[in-house]
Amino acid sequence: MDNHFKFTNSVVGVPLFFVLFLWFVYWMEIRFGFDFDKNGIFPRTFSGLQGVVFSPFIHSDLQHLYNNSMPLLVLLAALQFFYAKQSYAVIGYGILFSGILTWLIGRSSYHIGASGLVYVLVSFIFVKGILTRYYRLVALSLAVIMLYGGILWYAFPKVDDTISWEGHFAGLIAGVVLSLVYKTPEYKKPIKYDWERPDFNFAEDKFMQRFDEDGNFVNLVIEEEESSKEPGGIQVYFTSDSKVAYTIVSNNEEEPNVE
Numbered sequence: 001m002d003n004h005f006k007f008t009n010s011v012v013g014v015p016l017f018f019v020l021f022l023w024f025v026y027w028m029e030i031r032f033g034f035d036f037d038k039n040g041i042f043p044r045t046f047s048g049l050q051g052v053v054f055s056p057f058i059h060s061d062l063q064h065l066y067n068n069s070m071p072l073l074v075l076l077a078a079l080q081f082f083y084a085k086q087s088y089a090v091i092g093y094g095i096l097f098s099g100i101l102t103w104l105i106g107r108s109s110y111h112i113g114a115s116g117l118v119y120v121l122v123s124f125i126f127v128k129g130i131l132t133r134y135y136r137l138v139a140l141s142l143a144v145i146m147l148y149g150g151i152l153w154y155a156f157p158k159v160d161d162t163i164s165w166e167g168h169f170a171g172l173i174a175g176v177v178l179s180l181v182y183k184t185p186e187y188k189k190p191i192k193y194d195w196e197r198p199d200f201n202f203a204e205d206k207f208m209q210r211f212d213e214d215g216n217f218v219n220l221v222i223e224e225e226e227s228s229k230e231p232g233g234i235q236v237y238f239t240s241d242s243k244v245a246y247t248i249v250s251n252n253e254e255e256p257n258v259e
Helices: 009-032 047-057 062-082 084-105 115-132 135-155 165-181
Strands: 234-238 244-249 254-258
Touching: 009 047, 009 062, 009 084, 047 084, 047 115, 062 084, 062 115, 062 135, 084 115, 084 165, 115 135, 115 165, 135 165
Parallel strands: none
Antiparallel strands: 234 244, 244 254
């Protein structure tokens, strides 16, 4: 596994805690008869600013809550695993930025629900993966857009008047901005072979000398080194007729073999 991606308890703990808290808030509203809707975002009013913080935790009904819970479990887990160092900042600033933008452009109505955060996560994971051009993150971006690409239609007006398209649109913008602001390390495949190392000298390596710049085999003879003739070892060299010869060195005698 890539050193940048490590499974920790937070990969499961953060999304599970966040979603359970949403359900706890909804249970309190039902159990004690609270009406948290008025704590949502009401655009361009001073009292409506409280919704920037509170609105992601308020939902109108069970269907609304369920529709946001499942994507949050998946997307928050992916964020914690692949972008652990940026995850808390993305969640926190994503809620604030999308909430403020909703407050600025939203219709004169209460805007509630965690769907704005869902859109933040979708746009952040998709755009950041494409920008890194690292194969695992690009694959994650494609998986996210395949799973949740359909919700992009609900970030534009006239699709459904009963939903806050402004909150969705604000989430998309916030996620894209955060993907540009927060830098990720340069991902490189681990070095497996000597010739992949930056300090490898092709001119001095005897094996690589047997190939030209196009990778074609060159029929040259490698001079035998006396220092390499250790008992129990195998000494390999090429003959001019393109055959490979090797010598098994023992304590008593050397047995040449030609293939």
